[in-house]
Amino acid sequence: MATQTRTTGGAPAPGGSSFSLSDPTVRAVVYQVLVVGAVVLVGWFLISNTLDNLARRSIATGYSFLEREAAFGIGEHVIDYSPKDSYGRAFLVGVLNTLKVSIIGVILATIIGTLIGVARLSSNWLIAKLASTYVEIVRNIPPLLQLFFWYALVSDGLPPVRSALNPIPGVFLSQRGLFVPAPSADPVWTMMGIAFLVAVVAAYVLRRWAKARQARTGQIFPVGWTALGLMIGLPLIAYVAGGAPTALDMPTLKGFNFVGGMVLSPEFFAILMGLTIYTAAFIAEVVRSGIIAVNWGQTEAARALGIPSGPTLRLVILPQALRVIVPPLTSQYLNLTKNSSLALAIGYPDLVSIANTTLNQTGQAIEGVTMIMGTYLSISLSISIFMNWYNKRIALVER
Amino acid sequence: ATLDTVKSRGFVQCGVNAGLPGFGSPDSAGNWTGLDVDYCRAVAVAIFNDPNKVKFTPLSAQQRFPAIQSGEVDLLSRNTTVTLTRDTSVGLNFAPVTYYDGQGFMVNKKLGVKSAKELNGATVCVQSGTTTELNLADFFRSNNMSYNPVVIESNDEVNAAYFAGRCDVLTTDVSGLAGTRAGVAPVPDDHVILPEVISKEPLAPAVRHGDDQWFDIVKWTINVAIQAEEFGITSKNVDEFVNSKNPDILRFLGTTPGMGKALGLDEKYAYNVVKKVGNYGEVFDRNVGPGTPLKLERGLNALWTKGGLQYSAPFR
Amino acid sequence: MSQAAQQARHIPSGEEIIRCTGVNKWYGEFHVLKNIELSVQKGERIVVCGPSGSGKSTMIRCLNRLEEHQKGTIVVDGIELTNNLKNIELVRREVGMVFQHFNLFPHLTVLENCTLAPIWVRKKPKAEAEEMAMRYLKRVRIAEQANKYPGQLSGGQQQRVAIARSLCMNPKVMLFDEPTSALDPEMVKEVLDVMIGLAEDGMTMLCVTHEMGFAKSVADRVIFMDRGEIVEQDTPDSFFTNPKSERTRLFLSQILNH
């Protein structure tokens, strides 16, 4: 008994490959074959049904419809678009509209969310309570309802276009949206743009110089304030130097509507407000937990070293908080982008809305839906690729 | 085959408008009424001799074609315009036209607009995924005018946006405008429907390609209503005609058998349809006619004998 | 019984229960066990020591296949450890293991911790399993805590429960992986006492530990590992007084001074 080898189910040598169900590798293969088989079977069943149904109902397939004339109008477009353009271009307009609302929404939500998140940690009780009330109210109400609310607020709550509110000369607020003067074409605007770019470059150079000088002499230069001054100051100087033109393209009521100026449409406003307000509540939580995730010991260590609170925040807390914040923050960005599909409900022409119209006009539902999903999936995928890259870059070096 | 599926299921699944008074809309108890709805009921009567053996699926304009294509509904009776692409690439077969319509514009009286040609620069509310959306673009394009579309998916929302003042103009089929003005407008008299009709909009129920028998049933159920009016048969007096002298009528009502069987239906299906749903005129008057809030005239929808376009192919 | 066990001391039965021949293991490229040759007799008490990272844990974890070795053979109680799940399960029933961090199941009471495996693996009736569990809990002097949850116990108590849990499977061999090193100093003794009791009862034991007092008083043999090899094995007496290799000497000087 002591030395003879008892065997069950054969006596495989280590790494040997006798075929037995109690060998975990064999088992794994069998399971996987079964599972994959089942999935393939189901997939095949669905696809063959679909093909069969499509053929039976003689529904056209393929993406050639993308080149056909769309023949419907789109209210808002970032690139030129008219009903003469193709379905493909219409879809592109939708994608760009989605991106537009997402990008602006992301920026605004980040700003508001960060403010609220920091406010929740404020030592001022009132501010902290107010911020947490905001968070608790907003994130517990469906975003769609908030969207409807904002839309109704604009379209029912604001005066009709004829009696538009005119709080500042040239600014009109009505059911048709917010009309503001746009600067009329003038070389000064280009010059200001250039001046701004120059300021950005200068700020960068300044930062490097300040760093080098600090390394050399230890003196600290207030880069942040100087950079801000540059970025505001230089364009201002350019403006004044260009003769301070005051000519504006004023919106004026002509016929049915205001013409001229820039407009923020109610649909865009509602979707932007809805998404921003809603997502900001979540971002606030992300920011807050990121900040409290940084061990209190870090602050204490910095304090004990005599580092003032400004540099402590900048050099010790933020770099660590960002590691915690960025991953959930990106998934909030992703949520915001996906939620922008709610635009469908209030008539902002986002990609879902335009794809739905297209698939309806052409009857090619499967193609339409694959285009919607494909677009969102590529957005998600790019974000998660970014995330992986970022996580790798900032990962704390561990043993 | 669809007929077998429907029979074994026990009811017809019918896609209708979610909220267009006069054509398809539920009351607050969930009872569906409207012209389109009645033709769904007519098909149910033709098959089951029971106008309640039908279930309604409210569909937005965007959802309707995927829904009929996929088999989600057996019959699409949702003020759908007959067009070539819908017949071909969407893959629909259209039954006889139940309502000849045309696209029009409704504006607030206060704007003082008298003609569609004055609408340059206007903001227009329109439902997405409709021929209306396309005609609108065409109309403004051909008249060299610009417009600003507010395109919303659901009919309710479009109407709400218009009445809230989000748009200057509401556009859809004239019948729809009338329905909206009568049923949805807070103060109907504040709104006028402009005289221009910018398109032909023959509205007809549709079925998918690939099932001719089912198509025939729907087609000849609608023809029953038109033909009955031509014969002067109504739901009230249909029993008097059962023993009529006219062989056409006897064939029609199934007293002389043959027609129903050919469709795979009860011989007396036409009798049942007329008895339980009524003839075309009755359906029209009940839902959209002058006696209803919509106050629509027969116009193009009068029988061909009265100068209109409603015309049934002969039952023989 | 205790006397008989005392007698058994230094006189292992001569029956071999574990035999490793040329065992090698790699983590990726890292050669963590090198040609391990080891034979354990029934009733033997072995202490394994060596610097951190020398492969002690890895070695004893190979003995019940918590780690897979890549070369050589390991035979436990006559069963060769291969990929065969049946064999692995058989071996695990016979080999109890106690971990550094106890690894009690925090969602189960002490009693449930002890009866889980007997009920589900040995398929014992619940009453019988509980009765046996109480016996072993008494033996580790913790029976009165039977209905508490692990989180409510001190580290030393938890480790004693972990020992009882293993004993409930009536294993032929017990493996200990630094059972006292996660404990506060004041609790080390209570756990060592339980282990000494076990040893006196004649349990075959392999114990990774830095408690040299325990090694001196209980072990039949001390194995010293370094960099994945068994550098030296000897009786405690000659191991501590007369280490053969330089590495052992170095290690002993570090560990005894501290």
Add this chain to the structure above:
Amino acid sequence: MSQAAQQARHIPSGEEIIRCTGVNKWYGEFHVLKNIELSVQKGERIVVCGPSGSGKSTMIRCLNRLEEHQKGTIVVDGIELTNNLKNIELVRREVGMVFQHFNLFPHLTVLENCTLAPIWVRKKPKAEAEEMAMRYLKRVRIAEQANKYPGQLSGGQQQRVAIARSLCMNPKVMLFDEPTSALDPEMVKEVLDVMIGLAEDGMTMLCVTHEMGFAKSVADRVIFMDRGEIVEQDTPDSFFTNPKSERTRLFLSQILNH
């Protein structure tokens, strides 16, 4: 220098660098420090001990205003600690602190950890700060790890870096709050050695620790705290051999047996 330091032992300079008078602190309603009277001379080495929760940490954290006291005065290096931010920053520059859990900045390399405060607080040029940091890192015998990140080091190494980091500010006093109690036993010695080295060089030190060996060999004075008060303070010799109060005796019996 080391010899000079040895000489200095038990002969503190007589200059007072810390003076607490009637210091009281409450956490809400909980009275955590009661009438603390403490005077520390330049060059003195003080060990603070006492049971858990007795207020040791709180007391030394009051000394650099990581905690605020509510009654009494604390004067460090001639500067009174009040709500005045300027004063607080001045004091913190002169007082180094080493925490139980090291609190290194994990996103900075060892060298950057050490140069951060000199660069941003003392406004030193980078090269100079680095040169000094390397000097102190050498002194704690870890210079070769200067470009690693804290996460790559063992606990003992991290704590040595933390000491070097404090030293880089050239503090006049060093506070230690249980610097070895989060360490694995084999690493305690390397940290204590560094601390002993510091003591020998004449650094003024206040150290909360349970390492009684350290107290015996290094301290000029041992302070025993219990329930927020300083119960007893004495030279190590008489403290350990002849404790005056009952509480001290109880405490010592517990801690020395273990």
Add this chain to the structure above:
Amino acid sequence: MTDNVQSVGLPDERPPANTVGPIAWLRNNLFNTWYNAILTVLVLALLGSAIPPFVDWLFINAHGLDASSAVCRKDNSGACWGFIGEKLRFILFGTFPYEQQWRPLLTIVIFITLLVASCDRRFWKPWLGLVWIAGFLSVAVLMWGGVLGLTPVENTLWGGLPLTLILSVIGLAVAFPAAILLALGRRSNMPAVKVLCVTYIELIRGVPLISLLFMASVMLPLFLPNGVSIDKLLRAQIAFIMFAAAYMAEAIRGGLQAIPKGQYEAADGLGLSYWQKMLKIILPQALAIAIPPLVNTFISFFKDTSLVIIIGLYDLLGAGKAALSDPSWRGFYREAYLFVGVIYWIFCFSMSKYSQKLERDLNRSHRR
């Protein structure tokens, strides 16, 4: 140094008066720095100017529950609760036959009772599952009718809050086991299984819910054999389940990841098989850890049921909007959205509070 024994057993004293009490609180929390003082004053001013008009609108100038729309339109300085008075039952129960509306009411009560009862950890016993099944059965009987002398009611007539609850609660219950399998699959070391689970989870999480709903509501029959059809409500339910399963799987995966390796090893060391190990040791702990994120998933899921309005089902939000489309009540959107919003909020807020409490409890028990 002379006085070795300083003092023994000083009594605890009360803290100085200026560090406790309301004045100290005000000073420490509202006016601790000059900028905080300014902020406090600003915020107080802001609140002072915003709250009274809101209260006026909400209560003081408001019209009661019996006000007619004409009255409200004449004086629109306050809220018109007459809208809620008239439409209450429609918003809550949708188009369910009027005289039968006690049935959906009872359904709501059953769901809420079940939810509240499940919050108590003392009830976390196997029989709770049976109670839930019984609850589902009675809800089915109540809503469908057709037995026990109840008139049958088509599910196309269901609406309002019961629909919201049915979609979310039943969706959650069914998605749960699927999510467990997905999470286990995602952590499996079988590459094919893992790839499938990851693909599914990421695919679902990558697309907006409404595109799934759209597919389910109008395209599903395209994928099924000719003539096979599934009830519309059921299809929305399936879409929700598929969606919830993916998100919950991620929550559960988080729980699984939090289980220390030692637990797996201890189970292995005792000779438990894979499924014994999972069912007895790992899952009970992982699920306990995953409860807070699961509750959070449930909250967002509950909110997301409002999207069914887009495919034409009248859930709570849908019914609210439908009530607004009544011409005589057009424009009272503030009242409608406030009312519906408050209902959603009560549910979501109490769940999120509960999840926070649980999280604290669990953390505490982790810390021993």
